[in-house]
């Protein structure tokens with residue numbers, strides 16, 4: 001449930017050593033055994049390779065503790081009856097501490113080892129076809145920068161071998177904190193995360209390199225992370241239940257009426273982009289709101305009457321063109337009166353002076369607000385110069401990486417290189433909840449809580465799904481849900497529904513935003 005950084009992991013290990021008295025050797029033993037057990041299970045999964053002569057594992061070993069874990073796993077796999085051979089990336093004399101102890105044990109047990117070399121030296125280049133699977137114990141959380149030689153060559157050759165790879169802790173080459181791949185990286189079929197999932201395996205491209213992930217306990221208590229102040233969580237049903245007491249299907253008390261579930265105002269859509277507003281308003285309804293009002297420029301309002309019978313259309317005086325450019329912020333502030341939450345942004349369009357228009361709303365709407373799409377770009381343009389004041393009520397920003405980049409004055413690539421870091425520092429600096437969209441959306445709260453979503457699929461990369469998400473989160477806020485909770489549940493539910501819709505259609509590619517609304 002917790003996701004940790006390399007530094008948090010080190011602090012917890014230190015705590016185990018010095019405060020609890022469990023030695024590094026014990027943790028390494030547990031780690032290696034867990035990796036061996038998972039690798040053994042993996043080799044029994046109907047994988048025909050090696051079935052006649054028994055499955056043979058090649059363990060590729062680096063010089064740090066990750067390598068030590070690999071050496072322990074080799075010993076356990078050999079005991080289980082697997083063919084086992086060790087390939088050292090560096091001369092085994094270079095191993096230190098617990099890893100060196102494991103090296104000596106391996107030697108005394110007589111397990112075959114060799115030293116990697118791609119040069120013409122006395123060491124040998126591996127013949128990958130002799131093995132059926134690889135245990136990757138080259139580099140773990142102690143990695144910095146791109147893998148140096150000979151690690152880089154081993155990684156490239158292991159990937160090219162086409163053998164299934166089980167990675168110890170993280171795929172070697174991955175940045176454990178950001179999910180970045182600075183150089184080359186193991187492409188694992190399975191990653192055995194030790195104690196906790198590291199951030200990097202939860203974020204693309206890291207999560208793609210990690211393949212399937214299993215988290216194995218190695219003797220560090222599961223709740224140590226909490227007492228050490230870790231606030232990053234995998235956003236799944238277990239987290240929703242433990243952190244917020246939410247479980248699916250979402251229930252309602254029996255004795256309630258529409259007033260119980262809040263009245264939200266959706267300010268979205270214009271004559272050229274009315275669909276965005278339609279999707280947000282419908283999603284707010286399906287999100288469970290008691291009442292939904294949809295505010296649009298007056299000229300457009302006439303055309304929308306009756307389009308969604310459950311939604312009340314509220315026309316805002318415009319210049320006769322159905323565009324927001326002719327409206328006043330004051331009129332929208334009045335429309336927000338008596339509502340429980342506002343969703344603003346999808347399909348608004350842009351015009352001269354739009355930032356001032358939005359700032360007036362920002363300052364004078366005293367209920368929770370979800371800011372999305374065009375409204376985020378209005379903010380970005382103005383806020384970079386002068387930060388906007390802190391709102392008294394809840395604020396949720398739902399940028400995609402491009403919008404996040406504009407808000408922060410950086411490039412999209414910079415945002416994607418450190419999704420958690422960027423979302424979380426923006427949230428705490430500006431006192432807002434940030435939902436950074438994209439594969440594994442991030443929810444970051446101003447007080448440092450971070451949730452990394454586990455639902456959703458690439459079919460959701462299509463126009464309108466963001467409008468749906470804004471509608472759902474706004475609906476939950478309008479129902480009185482706490483800000484971070486509403487954002488986290490909204491993100492998880494949106495992804496889950498996208499997954500259900502895709503499986504009902506038996507297609508990820510043909511998923512459209514309306515499908516998500518239909519399946520909420």
Ligand SMILES: NC(=O)C1=CN([C@@H]2O[C@H](COP(=O)(O)OP(=O)(O)OC[C@H]3O[C@@H](n4cnc5c(N)ncnc54)[C@H](O)[C@@H]3O)[C@@H](O)[C@H]2O)[C@@H](O)CC1
Nearest residue numbers: 027028064065066139140141142143144145146147148169
């Ligand atoms: N989580 C836990 O409680 C435990 C973690 N253990 C393992 O320990 C690992 C961390 O061990 P270490 O801190 O020794 O670090 P690593 O084993 O990740 O590797 C560090 C070594 O690699 C070298 N190195 C760093 N970056 C490199 C690069 N780019 N190219 C080539 N060489 C590079 C360093 O000089 C250092 O010697 C974890 O990933 C895990 O596998 C276990 O041993 C048991 C306990």
Ligand SMILES: [K+]
Nearest residue numbers: 139168170172
């Ligand atoms: K590894």
